[in-house]
Amino acid sequence: MSAISKVNTEPPAGTGQVGSTAAGTGQAGSNAAGTGGVGVPVLEVRGLTVTFRTEDGPLSAVDRVDFEVADQEVLAVVGESGCGKSVTAMSLAGLLPRTASVDGSVRLDGRELVGADKKTLRSIRGREIAYIFQEPMTSLNPVFTVGNQIGEVLRIHNGLSRSTARKRSVELLKLVGIPSAERRIDDYPHQLSGGMRQRVMIAMAVACDPKVLIADEPTTALDVTIQAGILDVLRGLRERLGTSIVLITHDLGVVADLADRVAVMYAGRVVETANVNELFAQPKHPYTAGLLAASPSAGRHAGTHRLNEIPGLVPVLAEQPNACTFADRCSRARDTCTTEQPLLTAEGTPNHHVACWNPVREPVEV
Numbered sequence: 001m002s003a004i005s006k007v008n009t010e011p012p013a014g015t016g017q018v019g020s021t022a023a024g025t026g027q028a029g030s031n032a033a034g035t036g037g038v039g040v041p042v043l044e045v046r047g048l049t050v051t052f053r054t055e056d057g058p059l060s061a062v063d064r065v066d067f068e069v070a071d072q073e074v075l076a077v078v079g080e081s082g083c084g085k086s087v088t089a090m091s092l093a094g095l096l097p098r099t100a101s102v103d104g105s106v107r108l109d110g111r112e113l114v115g116a117d118k119k120t121l122r123s124i125r126g127r128e129i130a131y132i133f134q135e136p137m138t139s140l141n142p143v144f145t146v147g148n149q150i151g152e153v154l155r156i157h158n159g160l161s162r163s164t165a166r167k168r169s170v171e172l173l174k175l176v177g178i179p180s181a182e183r184r185i186d187d188y189p190h191q192l193s194g195g196m197r198q199r200v201m202i203a204m205a206v207a208c209d210p211k212v213l214i215a216d217e218p219t220t221a222l223d224v225t226i227q228a229g230i231l232d233v234l235r236g237l238r239e240r241l242g243t244s245i246v247l248i249t250h251d252l253g254v255v256a257d258l259a260d261r262v263a264v265m266y267a268g269r270v271v272e273t274a275n276v277n278e279l280f281a282q283p284k285h286p287y288t289a290g291l292l293a294a295s296p297s298a299g300r301h302a303g304t305h306r307l308n309e310i311p312g313l314v315p316v317l318a319e320q321p322n323a324c325t326f327a328d329r330c331s332r333a334r335d336t337c338t339t340e341q342p343l344l345t346a347e348g349t350p351n352h353h354v355a356c357w358n359p360v361r362e363p364v365e366v
């Protein structure tokens with residue numbers, strides 16, 4: 001049995017890269033007009049579309065999503081449960097099951113990943129793009145010590161000897177703030193607290209110095225004081241290793257604390273992107289405004305506040321309509337909203353994009 005967490009290196013059983021390569025998909029027909037405002041992107045996502053085959057027919061989970069992440073940038077992806085955040089994250093390096101059909105383009109440092117063969121994806125996962133998931137206990141292997149698990153990542157991906165891998169593992173545990181790392185390296189996951197396990201997961205994820213770290217709700221399972229420590233670790237990684245981070249979270253406090261830019265998703269689409277301060281100060285999509293307004297103390301000065309739900313439910317769609325999917329929950333809806341899909345366009349500043357026929361322009365109390 002391998003000591004390695006399947007999360008960092010391997011897709012779940014039955015995973016296959018599916019769908020077509022669509023390098024150069026470009027903007028035509030895309031759900032976004034480019035997020036703009038970043039330096040040279042390390043990760044460039046264009047027209048990313050994911051549909052699942054289910055017993056009840058097709059399910060459209062992600063619809064022509066565009067975003068990019070620059071060197072050392074933290075992009076937060078927010079939105080209600082079921083809006084497609086995790087599916088987007090998992091599609092970035094082929095972690096979706098075979099029932100998923102993936103189209104569009106995901107370029108990591110210019111290399112196309114959609115449609116890439118399994119060998120290429122395997123070599124990229126862990127080494128160039130790494131994942132941290134919400135629940136470390138489901139990702140760490142309970143029967144191996146943390147040293148074994150980090151060491152195996154280093155031996156397989158970097159070809160380190162057993163003793164060098166052990167030395168490096170201690171360094172990594174120190175990097176993520178685990179005290180007495182020389183001793184804790186021989187602990188089994190159950191001997192560590194939830195916060196420490198999450199730090200071990202982060203150490204494994206950054207073991208090979210990935211260009212991009214995808215953190216899917218990395219602090220949700222942890223209590224508030226421990227969350228702050230994990231956020232410090234992520235911030236430190238960005239500063240010390242230069243890692244770009246895609247941070248998926250429900251928590252506006254986490255967004256305010258760590259993110260440079262935010263992409264707001266709704267029903268499989270990105271509906272608004274902006275720099276974090278701008279988004280909190282002046283949300284332009286009625287959905288974003290609703291989320292912020294519904295969250296007490298949200299915004300720039302957010303503490304640790306989960307996004308509150310707003311009335312109604314995110315629709316589950318067999319196929320994406322040529323309309324705004326938020327229309328039946330939106331107090332600003334007009335006729336056009338139900339007959340034409342709004343695409344992301346710059347609104348106000350060049351870095352602020354919103355997909356809405358009637359964006360919020362008046363000052364918003366958040």
Ligand SMILES: Nc1ncnc2c1ncn2[C@@H]1O[C@H](COP(=O)(O)OP(=O)(O)OP(=O)(O)O)[C@@H](O)[C@H]1O
Pocket residue numbers: 052054059060061079080081082083084085086087088097099316
């Ligand atoms: N393997 C799958 N097969 C079929 N449908 C799926 C599969 N995985 C996800 N979905 C569906 O895709 C949609 C998006 O799911 P996703 O997990 O990305 O949501 P999310 O935004 O991450 O939500 P949460 O905040 O609850 O984690 C949902 O309708 C979900 O039910």
Ligand code: SF4
Pocket residue numbers: 285286287324325326327328330331332333334337342355356357358359
């Ligand atoms: S496009 Fe129309 S329905 Fe959709 S969010 Fe904007 S105003 Fe509301």
Ligand SMILES: [Mg+2]
Pocket residue numbers: 085086087216
């Ligand atoms: Mg999720």
